Amino acid sequence: MAPAIMTLAADAPKLDSGSTAFMLISAALVMVMTPGLAFFYGGMVRVKSALNMLMMSFISLGIITVLWTLYGFSFAFGSGNGFMGGTHWFGMRHIGIGELWPGYGIPVYVFAVFQLMFAIITPALISGALADRVKFTAWSLFITLWATVVYFPVAHWVWASDGWLFKKGVIDFAGGTAVHINAGAAALGVILVIGKRKGFKRDPMRPHNLPLVMLGCGLLWFGWFGFNAGSWLGSDGVAAVAFTNTQVATAAAMLGWLIYERLRHGSFTTLGAASGAVSGLVAVTPACGSISPLGAILLGLVTGVICAAAVGLKYRFNYDDSLDVVGVHMVGGIVGSLSIGFLATGGVGQTAKGVFYGGGWHQLGLQFIGVGAVLGYSLVCAVVLAKLIDLVMGFRVTEDEEITGVDQVLHAETAYDFAGVGGARSAADPAATSSEAGASPVKKVDA
Template sequence: MAPAIMTLAADAPKLDSGNTAFLLLSAALVMVMTPGLAFFYGGMVRVKSALNMLMMSFISLGIITVLWTLYGFSFAFHSGNGFMGGTGWVGLRKIGMSAPWASTGVPILVFAMFQLMFAVITPALISGALADRVKFTAWSLFIALWATIVYFPVAHWVWAPDGWLAKRHVLDFAGGTAVHINAGAAALGVILVIGKRNGFKRDPMRPHNLPLVMLGCGLLWFGWFGFNAGSELTADGVAGIAFTNTQVATAAAMLGWLIYERLRHGSFTTLGAASGAVAGLVAITPACGSVSPLGALLLGLVAGVGCAAAVSLKYRFNYDDSLDVVGVHMVGGIIGSLAIGFLSTGTVYPGQAGVFYGGGWTQFGRQCLGVGAVLGYSLVCAVVLAKLIDITMGFRVTDDEEITGVDQILHAETAYDFAGVGGARSASDVSNSSEAGASSVKKVDA
């Protein structure tokens, strides 16, 4: 997120219709990413859990929007202390329609809606690690508590002008720490509490609908241009470089993942292509405004190979990250955030060049601070919250319910209705068929 400086009302710039339209469109693009994530995750699970995965993303649109309106935006972006914002914008009150956000010329309410979409998708990302085995009520309570205790403060740390990481010049253009490391660490924390799926490392748990995965990946890739370029908040050259780097890094990461997959497993898979693209999107997110296109190309290749290698760690360390949230989002976010310390050109952020551009190790140290602080805070909070929920109401469904399928148990629905397809026909159909058959026999006899 481009750093902003709050100005006095008397000095506030006039609203800029071009920037406002740009950010409204970017917010809409980011909103599309949550349904895209739902399809991406929904296709990756077994058929008996497909609807549940869709719902675990869609419910975030409801819960987080309400919390953001009540207090989330105020806690994240109102002036306060280094840890959390104040209460001046609780209920989205005291924000005039013509009040601009900093020097962007964009109304504060438009900025709030853009940031809301980030707040929505971040807890939804966690859901992929918990496929097949958690109660929908427990999940809903968890994301409400986690957003309040973790996401809103961390967004303030990283993006608010008075956030303690922002003051220490930790760079995160669009969410490598606040979104991806934050969500990935939380996913790891929860799965350490709730344990593995029945049949983990024993039963096949292949994706049930790869075309749905590819559709979801395409929607994510499309929406990510708003995610990254929109984080400049203004339609200018920096937004252009963020847009360019997003495309370049994603393409490179997809190729890197596929090459690794071919060398390691002997095949180029559609799941690998989709996963590699998402890994590239994750890695370029914090760095898209501070690296060159060639830097984005290198970063994408490293992220594609690095995340492809990381997803297999769950088998070595015996933790069940169902859809590789840790391996892609946490690891990809770490790669992208730390890469800034090497690849930052210092053009957009003067005095914050990386090692490869003569800036020394200062910026790398700052990036390590940001990565460590967010990862540690989110991991610990997620473990505590998941444990409390598990003790009080239970986080997991029962073994029998998991085997039956959480779609039927929790939602009383199934993703695909096969009634009448290859099944028994109605009594009238059978009767009519019998009469038709008898008639045919009579004709033949005649």
């Protein structure tokens, strides 16, 4: 008996300080992605909605962090059934300070905080489809309900050891289904309920600050290395391949988008470069631990072209996906998830091989199951939740409030203060008089 006990003790996982440090840094990198997303989206909207767009991402940092602590982590990764975790970790209880995540040399707390950052950015991604027209209180309630009903269970399906998609063999290295298809489908569901912006397809709705868009894209690109490489939960060769594939696919997708844009519209735009890069980041997310760098080039080029074409579908089918969440995140997530069925080498983080490497069609079929299950569930739930919120409290602002601008109406602020720029106004100017008197020309209403 004694030798057996000694053997078990010797084989027990020990704290890996290097991997723990790597994972804490990766968690911080993923956290930076949410402010990066806020800047990316904030620069793409009109000036009267810039602050609201920033706030729709930042509020997710607050709401989802609290939900994750109360019950989200337990629902997503606690022991339960194939569809939902249990309640053992409610309130982050029953987690020892030195307790390690099963099979890895990192503390449970480190894994929990890393996954928290994924939970934060996923509902924030949805916000880009709803620019200019929704109440802040309605949005806050929606992400509370959606995270509870959709994100936490889907994360369990895809990544928990007893999740039904995980056990079936669906591969999602870092969030093609659980994050991007999930958010993109939800965005489509909500915009089908709330409708189009006033002036859609009629008024110009150009980005007000492209340098801000490029800054946001750069922060997303930077943080995505933690998003993807960190998902291996250790610092070794697989994490290095995931890191490399992230860079390669993103670069190739940016080139693919720009080539399509030049051939179709005659210009290489900064918005196209940023959007192309993000589409590549999205597509490589599920596949970065399964494909080679050459496969990442092919994936990136194909994704850039497909997503560039997909963003124009909103005009053909008349749905107002304000900042192309459906075209980039849902479509990019689908392309990346299905690419595993073709490009998986079987020699990186998983043993499954795709069609191009002699693995047959089995893995591709599994990937279709994962894509379809998450897309359908998120879409239906988003429609139901958005409709309920719309019936109870109204999801979008009034037409007058939308025309005035949601920054002033909902937040009583503007992104840029031009009061000290240019010549002084005439004393006879009513706007100047009311401004100097401290009166706001816009009545603040319920958010």
